[in-house]
Amino acid sequence: MTSDAGARRDAVVRTDENVVLRASAGTGKTTVLVERMACLLLRDKLDPELLVAITFTEMAAAEMKTRLRRRLMEAFRWGMGEDPKKAFDETILSAGRDATAERAQAALERLDRAAIETMHAFAGRLLRMFPEEAGVDAAFAIEDTTAVEEALNRDWAAWSREEFASGAPNHARWRPVLAALQWVKVQELGFRLADWEDIPADPGAVPQDSKAWHEALLAAIEPLVANAEGKTKRVTAVMEQARAAMEVLAKVKAGGWRPMDAADDRFEDTFSDGYKSTGWEEDDWKAARAAYDAARAWAATRTEAVEAVRLLTGFAEFHRQQSLKAGRLSFNALLFLARDLLRRRPHVARRFEKHRFLVDEFQDTDSRQAEIVLRLSSPPSAEPAADWRALRPRPGAVFIVGDGKQSIYAWRSADLGVYDAVSEQLVAAGALPRELSDNFRSQPGVIAAANRVFGAAFVEEPGIQAPPADLVAARPEKALNGRIVALRTARVVGKAPQLAAAEGAGIANWINDARGKLRIEVEDGDATVTKPVRFRDVAILLRASTHLPEYLQALRAAKIPYVVTREQHFYEAQEVRDAINLLVALVRPDDALALAGVMRSPVGGLTFDEVHAAGRPDYRRNVPGKAGDLFSKLRDLRSLALRLPVPEAVDLLLEESGLRAAAAASAHGEQALANLDKVAALAARWAAPELTLAAFADRLGRRLRDVEREAESPLGEPDDEVVRVSTIHAAKGLEWPVVILAGLHAAPKGAAIEAAVLSDPSGFAAKAGDATTPGWAFLADRRRRRSEAENTRLYYVACTRAREALVLSRAGDKQGSFLKQLPAGIFAEEDADLAPRPVGTIVPPVAFPPEEEREKWERAHADYEKLMKLPSIDSPTGMMHREDDAPDRHGHAWDSRGAKQTGIVVHSVLENWKFEGDDLERALARAGADLRPA
Numbered sequence: 061m062t063s064d065a066g067a068r069r070d071a072v073v074r075t076d077e078n079v080v081l082r083a084s085a086g087t088g089k090t091t092v093l094v095e096r097m098a099c100l101l102l103r104d105k106l107d108p109e110l111l112v113a114i115t116f117t118e119m120a121a122a123e124m125k126t127r128l129r130r131r132l133m134e135a136f137r138w139g140m141g142e143d144p145k146k147a148f149d150e151t152i153l154s155a156g157r158d159a160t161a162e163r164a165q166a167a168l169e170r171l172d173r174a175a176i177e178t179m180h181a182f183a184g185r186l187l188r189m190f191p192e193e194a195g196v197d198a199a200f201a202i203e204d205t206t207a208v209e210e211a212l213n214r215d216w217a218a219w220s221r222e223e224f225a226s227g228a229p230n231h232a233r234w235r236p237v238l239a240a241l242q243w244v245k246v247q248e249l250g251f252r253l254a255d256w257e258d259i260p261a262d263p264g265a266v267p268q269d270s271k272a273w274h275e276a277l278l279a280a281i282e283p284l285v286a287n288a289e290g291k292t293k294r295v296t297a298v299m300e301q302a303r304a305a306m307e308v309l310a311k312v313k314a315g316g317w318r319p320m321d322a323a324d325d326r327f328e329d330t331f332s333d334g335y336k337s338t339g340w341e342e343d344d345w346k347a348a349r350a351a352y353d354a355a356r357a358w359a360a361t362r363t364e365a366v367e368a369v370r371l372l373t374g375f376a377e378f379h380r381q382q383s384l385k386a387g388r389l390s391f392n393a394l395l396f397l398a399r400d401l402l403r404r405r406p407h408v409a410r411r412f413e414k415h416r417f418l419v420d421e422f423q424d425t426d427s428r429q430a431e432i433v434l435r436l437s438s439p440p441s442a443e444p445a446a447d448w449r450a451l452r453p454r455p456g457a458v459f460i461v462g463d464g465k466q467s468i469y470a471w472r473s474a475d476l477g478v479y480d481a482v483s484e485q486l487v488a489a490g491a492l493p494r495e496l497s498d499n500f501r502s503q504p505g506v507i508a509a510a511n512r513v514f515g516a517a518f519v520e521e522p523g524i525q526a527p528p529a530d531l532v533a534a535r536p537e538k539a540l541n542g543r544i545v546a547l548r549t550a551r552v553v554g555k556a557p558q559l560a561a562a563e564g565a566g567i568a569n570w571i572n573d574a575r576g577k578l579r580i581e582v583e584d585g586d587a588t589v590t591k592p593v594r595f596r597d598v599a600i601l602l603r604a605s606t607h608l609p610e611y612l613q614a615l616r617a618a619k620i621p622y623v624v625t626r627e628q629h630f631y632e633a634q635e636v637r638d639a640i641n642l643l644v645a646l647v648r649p650d651d652a653l654a655l656a657g658v659m660r661s662p663v664g665g666l667t668f669d670e671v672h673a674a675g676r677p678d679y680r681r682n683v684p685g686k687a688g689d690l691f692s693k694l695r696d697l698r699s700l701a702l703r704l705p706v707p708e709a710v711d712l713l714l715e716e717s718g719l720r721a722a723a724a725a726s727a728h729g730e731q732a733l734a735n736l737d738k739v740a741a742l743a744a745r746w747a748a749p750e751l752t753l754a755a756f757a758d759r760l761g762r763r764l765r766d767v768e769r770e771a772e773s774p775l776g777e778p779d780d781e782v783v784r785v786s787t788i789h790a791a792k793g794l795e796w797p798v799v800i801l802a803g804l805h806a807a808p809k810g811a812a813i814e815a816a817v818l819s820d821p822s823g824f825a826a827k828a829g830d831a832t833t834p835g836w837a838f839l840a841d842r843r844r845r846r847s848e849a850e851n852t853r854l855y856y857v858a859c860t861r862a863r864e865a866l867v868l869s870r871a872g873d874k875q876g877s878f879l880k881q882l883p884a885g886i887f888a889e890e891d892a893d894l895a896p897r898p899v900g901t902i903v904p905p906v907a908f909p910p911e912e913e914r915e916k917w918e919r920a921h922a923d924y925e926k927l928m929k930l931p932s933i934d935s936p937t938g939m940m941h942r943e944d945d946a947p948d949r950h951g952h953a954w955d956s957r958g959a960k961q962t963g964i965v966v967h968s969v970l971e972n973w974k975f976e977g978d979d980l981e982r983a984l985a986r987a988g989a990d991l992r993p994a
Contacts, residue, residue, distance in 0.1 A: 063532050067494040071459075072096050073151045075104055075416075078453055078491035080483045081461040084531055085860035086501030086795070089461050090120075093420055094127045096459060099152045100416055101167040102135055102160055108167055111174040112412075114182055114433070115420040120793060124420070125176045129168065136164035179429045180391050183398035186432075190408055194401045197387035206759045208390045212251045215379040223374065230371055237371065240364040245816075245829035250372040252816040253826075254379040256396035260824045263369035263833055266317045267823025270838035274309055277354055280347040281306050301326070302348040305355035312358050317834055319361035327356040350841065357837035365831040395428040402435040409440045415457070422462035422482070426473040427821045430482050433458065449481070449821075452489040460486070464526030465518060468789060468854050470846055475820060477523030497532045499860075501795055503581075504533035505544030506866050509887070510859050517852050517881045524842075525849040531860075538581065544864075547887040550871035550894055559805060560607035563871035564614025566892025567800055570867065571598055571620055571783065573893075580797045580864040595621060599784040599796040601858045602803050608785070611802065615783065618897060624731060625786040631763050635723045635732040638662065639739050642717055643710070643757035645679070646698045652677040662722030664690045693717075706756050710743040788858045799862035801855070804879050805870035808851050818843060851877055 064087075071081050072095040083089035097113060100106040115121045134144040138153065139161025153160050175182055184202065191198035203211070223230060238246065253259055285303045304326040312320070383389060389397070402408055417437045419425070431448040437457035460482070467476045487493045499507055511530045520527035548570065552562040578593045600622075602608065608624070615622050631637075641657035648654065655677040659666045666674070666686055674687035679694040697716060701709040714720050714736050723732035743756055784796065818825045818839040825835030855878045859866060868887065870879065968987035969980075 064496050064498050067496060068092055069149060070492060071461075071494050071496075072099055072149055073103075074492060075100055076456045078455060078457065078486055078489070079459045080486050080491050080493050081459070081496065082463060082483075082494070082529075083461050083496040084463055084499065084529055085466060085857070086499040086531070087496035088500055089463075089496060090124065090127070090420065092496070093418055093459075093461055094124065094131060095149065095152070097128050097418065098131045098135065099149070101132065102163050103152050103154055105163060106416060107173075108170040109173040110415045111176070111418075112182065112415055112436075113174070113176040113418045113420070114179050114429075115176075116178065116424050117793075118178055118181075120420065121177050121181075125171070125174075128176070129171060132164045132168050132171070136161050136168070139164060179425070179432070180394050183394040183432065186398045186401065186408075187394065189411075190401060190405070193405045193408060194397050196384060196389070196397060200387040200389050202394070203388045203390055205390075206763055207388070208255065209251075209762065210759075211383065211386075211388065212254060212379060215254070215382050216247060216250065216375065219375050219378045230374070233367065233371060237364045237368050240362060241368060241828045241831055246368055246372070249368060249816045249826060249828045250375045253369065253372050254376040255390055256380065256392040257376070257817055258396075258819060258824070259369065259373055259376060263824060263826060264319070264363075264366040265823070266834045267825075267838050269822050270835060271313075271317065273838055273841070274313060274354065277347070277351045278306065278309050278313070281309075281351040284344055284348055299348075301352050305348070305351040308355035308358055309351060319363045319366060319834055320358055321361070321363055322359075324359040327352075327359045354837045354841060357832065357840055358834075360830050360832050361834050361836065362831035365826060365828050365833050368828055369826050369833065395426075395432070399428045399431050399435075402432060406440045406446075409436050409438070412436045413439075413454070416459070417457060418459045418461075420461055422460040423464050423467035423476060423479045424462075424469045424472070424474040425478060426475050427478050430478050433460075434482070434485075449485060451485075453486065453491075455490070458486065458491075465514070465529065465853055465856050466792070467526070468792065468850055468857055470843075470850055476526065476846065476849075477820065480522055481821070495529070497529065498534040499531040500534045502531075502533070502860065502863055503535050503544065504537045506859075506862050506864070507531045507533040509545040509866065510856070512886055513859070513882055514852075514856050516883060517856075521845075521849070524845050526853070538864075545866045545868070545887055547868045547889045548870075548892045549889060550869075550892040552871055552894070554872070556806065557607060557610055559871035560610035560803065561614060562894055563802060563805075563869055563892070564611040565617070565894050565896070566871075567600060567611070567802060567867075567869055568614045568618035568620055569893045569895070569897060570800075571595070572618055572897065574598075574798070578798075578865065593798060595781050595783050597797040597864075598800065599786060599791065599794075599798070599861065600800045600802055601786055601788050601791055601861065603788055603806070603808065603854065603858075604803075605787055607803070611785065615785070620783055621781065622783040622785050623780065625784060625790045631760070633732070633735050635719065635726070636735050636739060639714060639719055639736060640757070640760045642713060642719065643753070644761055646694065646701060646713070647752075647754040647757050649678065649680055649698075655679060658694070659687065659690065661719075663717045663719060666690070701753060705747070706751050706753055707740070707744040707747050709753050710756070711740050714740060788854050791861055792857055795861050795863055797862075797864040798867070799858070799865075800867040800869055801858050802869045804868055804876050805872050805874045807874075807876050852881065 067081075068088075071079050071092050075096065081089065081092065083092070093113070097111060100111065101108065113121075113124060115124055131148075134146070135148065135153065138144050138148070139157040139159075141157070155163065175185060177185075187194045187196050187200070188198050222228060224234065225231075281302055285299065285306055304324075308320075308324065308327075380393075383393065415436065417433055419433055434448050434451045434453060437453040438451040439454060462479055462483075464476055464479055467474055467479065483493075502510075515528050515530060518528035519525060548566060550559070550563040550566040552559060554562070574593045575595070576592045579590050580593055580597060581588050581590055600611065602611070612622065612624070631640075638657070638661040641654045641661060642663060644651050644654035645658050656671060658664055659671045659674070659677065660668075664686075670686055671677075673685070674683050675681075679691035681691065682688060683691060697713060700716075701713055704712065720733065720736055723736050726732045739760070742760075746756065746759070786794075816827055818827075818836065820839065820842070823835045823839060824833075825839045826833045827836060868879075869892070870876070965984075965987055969983045972986050973983055
């Protein structure tokens with residue numbers, strides 16, 4: 061029995077109570093969630109139509125539904141007398157075999173009525189159930205980010221013509237705003253607000269916790285400034301920045317937290333770094349820097365920014381009305397409208413009074429998603445728009461499972477503070493708090509290493525960082541013939557690309573050395589067996605894909621097959637860039653940059669010198685040489701493509717330009733070809749009467765410029781004999797026997813905040829260019845601290861993907877943020893082998909035949925080699941000449957006489973065939989007469 065068996069059982073069978081389940085990595089939370097659903101359906105006889113299970117991705121939702129269906133099938137077979145592969149809790153089957161079989165069959169027949177889906181899909185379902193109350197067209201379409209951007213541009217053009225016309229109602233209010241703020245930044249802010257952002261009635265108000273935060277900064281910095289006298293010149297210089305910060309913060313407090321509306325040149329530079337060289341204590345330096353950053357943010361606050369938000373509320377309303385009228389909604393709109401529906405129409409929740417809500421990965425939700433769940437699972441409030449943070453769900457109505465240590469999607473609005481607050485709210489209302497700690501994924505050595513590292517790395521801070529929680533190894537200890545956790549360093553000096561290339565070579569050598577030597581446990585049907593490491597057992601995880609090409613080049617050089625899984629950058633794949641350049645060049649002949657890209661791509665194949673010699677890129681000109689041939693080809697392609705519907709045109713261009721052939725022959729092979737197929741699929745998906753080839757090219761071009769987050773085309777099944785290369789974000793929820801965590805020498809980029817709006821349950825802030833509203837200082841600081849804390853969680857997720865072995869890898873002598881968190885001497889360090897390996901010395905595949913079958917394999921290989929030497933086009937005469945060399949088949953020599961005679965007859969028939977009115981019998985008769993001996 062596991063150490064957390066009681067918590068697991070409570071989470072499954074206590075269905076009449078709400079549950080808050082904290083489940084660490086590898087503890088089987090999805091299994092527990094599926095078992096609870098099975099208990100609801102089989103023991104409690106819940107109608108599947110009353111089951112709502114929310115998860116983070118469509119893939120996870122599909123897996124959850126599949127696993128639930130499988131368990132229901134096992135319950136049905138148990139009812140028919142068979143024992144299940146995995147035992148059920150006895151209470152789930154308490155109705156007996158006959159009743160359980162009947163209930164399982166009924167649940168299976170109606171399982172498609174259960175809402176097992178993402179939160180966005182459920183919000184869409186809710187809006188379609190109540191279209192009139194929500195104010196939407198029940199047949200609304202969900203638009204992607206590019207379509208939303210196009211709609212925003214159209215609506216801005218229409219709205220601004222009226223809003224900024226001479227004599228318009230707000231003309232006088234806009235004058236000082238536009239005099240102080242850049243037009244393009246005002247437009248960017250308007251777009252962000254219009255895409256269903258929550259705009260407060262007073263955008264100039266500071267967040268709830270902001271004042272206490274500022275006063276804490278002042279309290280920390282005042283004694284430092286007071287004791288600065290007599291320090292060294294460098295300390296004094298840094299202290300001047302701290303003193304300036306203190307003055308600004310005191311002024312802000314005395315002024316009632318209003319915008320400063322005055323530039324302060326003391327904050328033009330960032331806070332001086334290098335506290336060790338200036339004599340500062342680290343904690344003092346951090347306090348001074350935090351105060352300086354806050355004062356610098358306050359120095360940028362402007363009344364015009366607050367007024368811009370108020371005025372842009374009109375555009376937000378205009379755009380939203382246009383979207384509703386056209387029946388087009390963004391993903392943000394789905395959550396906004398669903399939550400707003402429940403706020404305005406409390407009676408809607410009555411339709412869900414008997415529903416059960418189960419939410420997976422709750423640490424990745426935001427306040428809107430949490431509010432939707434709580435409003436639907438709580439008794440309807442008589443007061444519209446009642447504070448959702450005071451709601452108390454019905455007993456047994458809600459089950460949430462999550463792990464704050466795995467919250468890594470802040471860029472998707474995941475809010476650890478919401479997870480913490482809702483968990484506390486539910487427990488205070490009577491929910492059962494339970495925790496899973498037994499890890500069934502990783503072997504004890506990996507678990508021990510993770511506990512040593514992250515036990516110290518996680519320092520709890522409410523809303524910022526999760527508390528530490530040790531994992532308990534549920535698997536027995538195994539003595540592998542290789543180090544369980546290794547820290548390997550590529551000893552090189554250079555810039556980031558050179559470091560990545562060297563590290564990649566070391567990783568490739570390690571993989572080839574490990575094959576056939578390092579033995580691991582793998583699943584083989586229902587059994588667990590020990591086998592040598594294969595390519596498919598290895599994953600290389602990267603924090604970011606910035607230097608991914610260098611790692612992939614090293615794998616290619618070592619002849620290691622791989623597949624790449626990235627969370628983003630589909631539009632940055634070279635073959636996709638080439639396709640976009642081709643499309644843009646054909647529909648925009650004056651776009652010299654796109655044409656230059658085509659000339660250098662596989663379509664043109666020109667060198668830099670040949671591109672330069674061709675002169676100004678313009679394929680409408682006639683020029684000599686290879687460039688002239690390419691230009692002629694492009695003119696022909698343009699003429700053909702513009703006459704076809706967009707999907708057909710795109711398919712023709714990818715084929716006739718040679719891009720598909722080049723992709724298939726490239727180093728990325730199947731992945732590159734799959735990405736081009738996705739370009740063609742996008743053309744088909746976006747097809748509409750108004751979509752022209754130019755509009756399609758422009759849409760792709762914008763996505764390329766904006767580096768749209770888009771997954772590459774899925775490629776490769778889990779059983780493919782390839783190494784997986786993935787970003788850590790894309791690896792969430794997956795696992796591999798061997799994980800190589802690479803690039804640990806690189807420091808993460810600073811948490812630069814480029815958003816125009818920051819908001820969370822505590823408040824709102826906006827930014828137009830350099831001008832901000834008063835809430836920006838506090839919310840930007842919170843965003844920065846959350847980003848730094850999330851970096852630790854990201855590495856926790858990466859390390860806990862490993863089942864058998866974990867390899868930490870870096871290059872050079874620098875240490876990134878993760879390595880700096882490691883306790884001194886925790887892992888023995890090894891030097892990576894960077895020596896180039898001749899391809900012939902690579903360890904043979906694990907699947908090489910055993911000794912007793914080697915002779916048969918060698919004989920088959922010899923036959924294959926002989927056959928490969930035969931010409932692809934043959935003749936009967938050639939076959940006669942080679943009869944002595946023909947391989948032995950089935951114990952006797954190969955007799956080609958029958959084949960030769962057949963070939964001669966066929967040749968004679970075809971030679972004398974009459975294409976006007978001939979038939980096979982007459983032709984065979986003529987051939988027989990010709991071939992009969994004289």
